[in-house]
Amino acid sequence: MDMNERDECSSEKNENHLNYHNAGFSSGWQFRNPSVGIVAGDQRGSMEESFNPSLWKLCESDMPAIAKPVPATSRFDDDGWTPPDSSSRGGSFLPGGPAILSPTLSHFPADSAFIKRAARFSCFNAASLGGMATPFGASHLAGAQIHNIDINMAKDASLHDVDPGEAADLGGGGHETADSSSKDLAAKKRRRPAEELEVEQGDPQMAAAAKRESVDTDHKAEQSSSTAKPNGKHAKDASDAPKEDYIHVRARRGQATNSHSLAERVRREKISQRMKLLQELVPGCSKVTGKAVMLDEIINYVQSLQQQVEFLSMKLAAVNPRLDFNIESLLSKDFLQSHGGTSSAIGFSPDVVHPQMHLSQQGLVQAEISGNLNHPNAFRRAVNSMPNAWDEQLQNVMQMAAFSSNSQQPRTQ
Amino acid sequence: MLAFRFLRALTLVHRTTPNSSNAARSRRIQRAAFASMAYSAGPRRAWSRALLCRFHFHRARRRCAGRSRTAGVPRRPSTTGSPADGLRRLVPGGTEMDYCSLLEETADYIRCLSKQVKLMQSIVDSVGPGGR
Numbered sequence: 001m002d003m004n005e006r007d008e009c010s011s012e013k014n015e016n017h018l019n020y021h022n023a024g025f026s027s028g029w030q031f032r033n034p035s036v037g038i039v040a041g042d043q044r045g046s047m048e049e050s051f052n053p054s055l056w057k058l059c060e061s062d063m064p065a066i067a068k069p070v071p072a073t074s075r076f077d078d079d080g081w082t083p084p085d086s087s088s089r090g091g092s093f094l095p096g097g098p099a100i101l102s103p104t105l106s107h108f109p110a111d112s113a114f115i116k117r118a119a120r121f122s123c124f125n126a127a128s129l130g131g132m133a134t135p136f137g138a139s140h141l142a143g144a145q146i147h148n149i150d151i152n153m154a155k156d157a158s159l160h161d162v163d164p165g166e167a168a169d170l171g172g173g174g175h176e177t178a179d180s181s182s183k184d185l186a187a188k189k190r191r192r193p194a195e196e197l198e199v200e201q202g203d204p205q206m207a208a209a210a211k212r213e214s215v216d217t218d219h220k221a222e223q224s225s226s227t228a229k230p231n232g233k234h235a236k237d238a239s240d241a242p243k244e245d246y247i248h249v250r251a252r253r254g255q256a257t258n259s260h261s262l263a264e265r266v267r268r269e270k271i272s273q274r275m276k277l278l279q280e281l282v283p284g285c286s287k288v289t290g291k292a293v294m295l296d297e298i299i300n301y302v303q304s305l306q307q308q309v310e311f312l313s314m315k316l317a318a319v320n321p322r323l324d325f326n327i328e329s330l331l332s333k334d335f336l337q338s339h340g341g342t343s344s345a346i347g348f349s350p351d352v353v354h355p356q357m358h359l360s361q362q363g364l365v366q367a368e369i370s371g372n373l374n375h376p377n378a379f380r381r382a383v384n385s386m387p388n389a390w391d392e393q394l395q396n397v398m399q400m401a402a403f404s405s406n407s408q409q410p411r412t413q
Numbered sequence: 414m415l416a417f418r419f420l421r422a423l424t425l426v427h428r429t430t431p432n433s434s435n436a437a438r439s440r441r442i443q444r445a446a447f448a449s450m451a452y453s454a455g456p457r458r459a460w461s462r463a464l465l466c467r468f469h470f471h472r473a474r475r476r477c478a479g480r481s482r483t484a485g486v487p488r489r490p491s492t493t494g495s496p497a498d499g500l501r502r503l504v505p506g507g508t509e510m511d512y513c514s515l516l517e518e519t520a521d522y523i524r525c526l527s528k529q530v531k532l533m534q535s536i537v538d539s540v541g542p543g544g545r
Contacts, residue, residue: 317439
């Protein structure tokens with residue numbers, strides 16, 4: 001099984017669709033580092049089905065073997081790479097490898113021997129990475145690094161030519177050598193495995209995540225050809241973070257996913273939320289659809305409210321006095337209403353209010369009837385005897401009402 | 414809160430301007446209504462802040478010079494072709510907000526306006542037909 005896979009890899013260099021797919025897919029996977037780190041656990045199980053099951057089983061069988069460096073290295077001796085060379089190569093990039101791996105593979109064992117092995121056999125990596133999650137993705141990154149370091153891997157040079165291009169294209173590192181044509185090609189090729197993936201998967205979470213990742217890489221690749229590449233890279237990095245924050249904001253299929261469009265989508269959702277709120281507020285707007293018509297309705301409603309205020313103020317200006325009793329009743333009604341709603345937290349019950357109100361009402365009535373100056377004092381006493389929990393504004397208004405009643409009585413009578 | 418403020422302002426208006434015309438008084442009452450709305454909404458809201466600024470500004474200016482119009486003066490021209498221009502003109506402080514917060518402020522403004530209208534309506538109703 002091992003030999004078959006590796007022979008396949010070595011024979012087909014550029015035209016190996018599978019390898020291209022895998023490489024692209026793997027590089028697409030490799031630097032969604034935080035998200036893949038999170039999602040990989042879920043996806044790994046389902047991905048094995050989608051992608052070359054035999055490969056996956058091979059890899060899986062390799063995984064436990066990785067822990068034992070000696071048997072692992074011995075298995076691949078016939079590839080032509082001498083173990084000491086590979087170990088030296090592995091050693092040379094090992095400091096970089098785990099360092100790169102550690103932020104991304106927090107929950108995968110960054111086994112140095114495993115990395116070494118994986119890096120050595122980049123074609124194996126490329127073939128298997130498509131079906132694997134981060135560890136192989138990281139090893140692919142390591143593999144890309146190895147390419148820079150060691151030219152001996154001529155066998156996989158062609159693959160590596162493609163891979164760093166894609167890696168760079170996807171912001172994988174410092175390899176900014178891909179041109180747009182290869183990028184677009186890679187994007188298209190990447191789309192297909194992702195599509196296959198999501199078609200074959202029954203797991204919606206996995207499919208959504210894969211869609212998200214693949215579409216992101218797609219559009220990232222496409223847009224980076226139009227926008228500046230560094231901007232695209234930064235945008236991608238920036239979009240990763242908000243994607244992690246707004247994990248519920250999914251890049252739906254066929255929608256652009258760079259940071260600008262994501263932010264715009266969030267903004268549009270906010271706007272639609274607020275429009276819904278407004279729809280509830282404005283009466284008769286529930287059947288209206290469309291933003292323009294809604295806006296017109298809202299404008300009309302606000303205008304009508306303002307006109308009502310003006311009209312009522314005219315009426316109030318005309319209907320001047322007789323405010324004392326009415327103020328009383330109004331205050332009681334509104335006060336109870338407002339405090340019933342708001343002061344329940346304070347534990348202020350309306351029952352406590354009533355006796356005081358009664359007292360103050362009596363004071364007011366007395367003040368009104370007699371029209372004597374002494375009675376405001378009585379009223380004031382009544383007002384002052386109110387519990388401190390009462391708003392002092394209420395007391396002020398009561399006093400005002402008393403004053404107004406006193407001042408108005410000579411006028412009215 | 415709104416009720417107290419407004420009623421106090423109302424009684425103040427009636428007490429201090431017994432001889433002025435109804436129109437002038439109605440204007441004062443209307444301003445008092447908006448002021449009490451803005452005070453009760455608090456400084457958290459952009460529209461209430463804009464209203465309060467306008468009132469203080471107007472009061473200061475009235476002392477110095479003649480009256481200024483009460484309509485909000487847009488500080489900068491609204492974006493051309495924006496569908497929310499009418500709304501911006503209506504909501505105090507609306508010319509300087511982005512669309513998203515404009516909608517939020519509009520919602521709050523509508524709530525407060527409807528409360529104010531209900532209050533004023535209840536005052537008018539309780540005064541009764543025989544107001545004088």
